[in-house]
Amino acid sequence: MKRFIGFIRKEFYHIFRDRRSLFILFGMPIAQILLFGFAITNEINNVNIAILDHSKDTSTLEIINKISNSKYFSIKQIISREAEIESVFQKGKIKAVLNFEKDFGRNLIKKKSAQIQIITDATDPNTANSITNYINAILQNYLQEKNKSIQLDYQIIPQTRMVYNQELKSVFLFVPGVMTIILMLVSAMMTSISITREKELGTMEILLVSPLKPFQVIIGKVVPYIFLSIINAAVIVLLSIFIFKMPVEGSLILLGAESVLFIITSLALGILISTISDTQQSAMMISLMGLMLPVILLSGFIFPISSMPAPLQVISNIIPAKWFIIIIKGIMLKGVGLAFVWKETLILIGMTVFFIAVSVKKYKIRLD
Amino acid sequence: MKNENVIEVENLTKAFGAFKAVNAISFEVKKGEIFGFLGANGAGKTTAIKMLIGISHPTSGKAKVVDFDVYTQPEAIKRNIGYMSQRFALYDDLTVQENINFFGGIYGLSRKAIRQKSKDSLVELGMHEISSKLVGSLPLGWKQKLSFSVALLHEPKIVFLDEPTGGVDPITRRQFWEMIYKAADQGTTIFVTTHYMDEAEYCDRVSIMVEGKIEALDTPKNLKQQFKVASMNEVFLKLARNIE
Amino acid sequence: MGISLSNIDKSYKKQIAVRNITFDVNPGELFGLIGPDGAGKTTIFRILTTLLLPDNGKATVAGLDIIKDYKAIRNSVGYMPGRFSLYQDLTVEENLNFFATIFGTTIAENYDLIKDIYEQIAPFKDRRAGKLSGGMKQKLALSCALIHKPKVLFLDEPTTGVDPVSRKEFWEMLKRLQKRGITILVSTPYMDEAALCDRIALIQDGEILAIDMPQAVVNKFPKDIYNVKADNMYKLIQTLQRYEHTYSVFPFGEFVHYTDKRVIFKTAELQQHLESSGLNGITIAPTHADIEDAFMELAKK
Incomplete structure (x- = not known):
């Protein structure tokens, strides 16, 4: 055990002595999250909207005024029939239609609840999402003012409906995606590089000719990166919660546990890569081309899997990142528990066991 | 013929x-001379050579190589010299012919x-039949001989050889020195470093660097007389030991 | 406690690395494996340190079989691969500490063994290994290989690229270690280091040329050798190479070592031949063969 601790201590020396890599290791997740975050939650400005007002009372007028006075929207068109909605969107200039129900004002006072439909063009899902959020905010604001003056509990129930991309598949997906990439990169690439570096240096020869057992060498290589990856995962989650107000609906403990599982999967992959490459350069190439590209392209991070050609959909099943993204998306966005992601979890566990088994089998106790 | 100086160094310093x-350090090397540049690891040999071949800027002092100034004309120097080091000589993944x-x-050319x-x-070199073989597959001695020929390809006035024979077998090592003799005989100046002290004896003149300074510079014969020993190895050990 | 190899073969793909290697190293002996780069020295080291499996043959280290008992061997030998395999980003002390820990010991426990060597680099103990000179790296690597008090020490080209001063000191250290009962197998491309070993094996192109005490190897040299010298050495070599009676001619320091094909050889005759070829300042004197003469003679066959 003392040997093993000595080994891990050495690994930490390597990591902390290499300032540049360390900076990238911790700087990269932050930079990526900020980049993706700001690129996706773009501010909206002067978005053209249309109004379909079935009620035409003081309440709807007040709300319409409030919306048109905000710098975010400009009302370009007033329409009178549901049938016009389709053609309005097809022209492409109008990004959203507000549909006030009949007797909106009366319902608001009598039933203390009124309905408004927000229809957005979700060909650009991020903008669509932002529009919905902004209009909701304006409605809430309007209600607060009202409730203050009349001391009554009014409620406006906005119904949002997105056309063309109704499930809004890529919203907030960037956090799970970036988290997956970072964990994969840190765990798989860094471990495979640190193992192959010993081969290149020739120190692997001495380690082999020492009483350290091969699995101790491997575990010793892996432990520091488990720590680093956990820290990275935590940083990413905290950043998304506090800077981008990402809702984490589900259990943080489950999220943590699933992340650790994925970290171990990636580490096992890293070990596997190191058993088949002799140089740091080839380890890096395999990690980048063999892991990063599939993660970015096939995991559903950027391109929805359901819109891929069937063969690629099949291939995407063997990519661990796909399952991890499904899991954390479920936990973060839908708030589901283990009961809903046990299948994906089991798949990840299976993959991890497989990678470890292959690595152990391929790991050489000699140089041959 | 051997009066013309092709290297002139005066108080050259790198800090x-x-x-x-x-x-x-100060010294001259004459045309066609085989000049041995010896010293312990870390004595400053490599740093000095880097300045002479125009890839490192001196801190102070003067140096002229083939009539060109190391401060202002490093490019002209590079065109007129050949350089061969033990660490990097040829590309292993190219064939003999491709390297040439x-x-x-x-x-x-x-x-x-x-x-x-x-x-x-x-x-x-007796290598015309294997010109399409990868250099990586050749024995070290052949590589080094080929590498020397390549360094002479553009008929440089001076060739700098940095430990050209390390690890080479004794026969090839001698064949290598015969190539050096031949090049020198044809007027090429040879500036060579080595850890084999018997090779120091092959040189016309030898300088020994210790901790950044040239502590001895003369013909091997005179150096042995001066230190009253029988071989260059002993000269070297005496000099380097005394300082430490 | 010694080392024994019998009929070891090893090939990489098509290339034969070593062939039919057989030799024994006695307990407490300082045994040298002498040959140029690519002769197969490293392959032999890797087989003995259990890092490679031989294709054929048997070998034992300290009585342990290199295949069956590889774990036990790994616990009891010290190995210093070529290129001084140290962690460049760790300091001198951290490197030594690390190797002590993985062998389950501490620096303090075995300090007496490495004291001589380590004291020379101790002033730099906080310097990173990557910033040490070749001689110091070599001493640190030796300290690391010794820290667990191995019974058998394998040193693969420990003096390559190291200057003569450091080399001499290194061999003095090895002699002291030998006195402590450690069996040492060392390889080197520098033939002059052969004389410092108890016994040597000359090796070239994967085959052993001779195994004996250094002096005995030299004594077996079959010819009389003459030191020949002239003002123009290049011309001297060329003239001798074309001379009909020449058996061998090799530059050796300030002289050329010359051997003649004939049984009865008169120096005056050679002198005359050289003079008539236009050479001046000729001296011819008998001399003794050295290890390189012996190696080259053996390598010829």
């Missing part, structure tokens, strides 16, 4: 912070000249 890796073509090309020269040198 890294307060540490003087090369501390005011490449190095001939970067020195601006015409295709015709490269063809003629490579034929001559391959015949001389």
